[in-house]
Amino acid sequence: MKRKFKTKRKKSIIKIILLIFFVLLMLLGMGIIALQVLYNRTNYDSDDFGSYPSILKDNRYFNVLLVGLDEIQEKQRGRSDSMMIISLDSHHKKIKITSLMRDLWVPIPGHGFSKLNSAYSYGGVNCLSGVIRSIFGVTIDRYVIVDFNKFEQVIDKIGGLDLNLTSSEVKYINSISRDKNLTGSGLMHLNGNQTLSYSRDRDDPSADFKRTERQRYVIESIINKMKSLNIVDLISISQDIMKQVKTNFTISEIMSLVKNSRQFTRYPVIMNRIPHDFECKNINKQSVLVALPNLDACKDSILSFIYEELYLKESK
Helix, strand or coil: CCCCCCCCCCHHHHHHHHHHHHHHHHHCCCCHHHHHHHHCCCEECCCCCCCCCCHHHCCCEEEEEEEEECCCCCCCCCCCCEEEEEEEECCCCEEEEEEECCCEEEEECCCEEEECCHHHHHHHHHHHHHHHHHHHCCCCCEEEEEECCCHHHHHHHCCCEEEEECHHHHHHHHHHCCCCCCCCCEEEEECHHHHHHHHHCCCCCCCHHHHHHHHHHHHHHHHHHHHCCCHHHHHHHHHHHHHHEEECCCHHHHHHHHHCHHHHHCCCEEEEEECCCEEEEEECCEEEEEECCCHHHHHHHHHHHHHCHHHHHHHC
């Protein structure tokens, strides 16, 4: 049975939404020169990430791990606030986004059981990707580590979002945002601060489940808005955030993705959340999520979501 779970960190949804942003920039066809300029602003990470071949050798699937941090630091690792797997599925022609809930209680080699988000603090992205591979069976091909503090500015730079709101959502937004000019209900134009307030809204009985629905709505709206922007606007927005990105994508791989960007942007975006079912427990004086009925159910869920009938045939 699902139980309500309320996280104390207000930034988590912001991170989840903005983690999508970097991938969108790669998929929207910015052009080789623009990509080279932007790539020079990133923190390319050439550390060993396992002996995986280039993702471009098999264009049916590849999985990108996006990790959201409060701050990217060279000598100190904190816990990952947000973790998502972006799967580009050329076989089924879909973009699949799987959110991994940060408080999921999992075994971490050498550290016993702990929250999933602590894997990054123990051993960085290699440890986190290894835990994901061992528990969920998903191989991470590439990763992007993001430090985003500019959610409001990004939304304002793309011209705001048009969102359908209920009267209770309007009331909540007016209660915490700087601009309190929304009235009634229906389709409304929101600026960055109002969109941030909307994303934080927990003011209904379904708590995080409804907030997750809002999150998906905001992501969908961002994707649609990004598709309509021209290259000049994309470069302007990108310059504000690319220097805060650490990745092991190479420039040749990014350029190869750009060549297929028109194909990718036609793919529908579908969402998943791991775990689907859980209960909230107090373990070692901390609130954690225990997957129901167990972690094997999470593995089946994520693999069938990413690989669909290919995994279902193999698992029989």
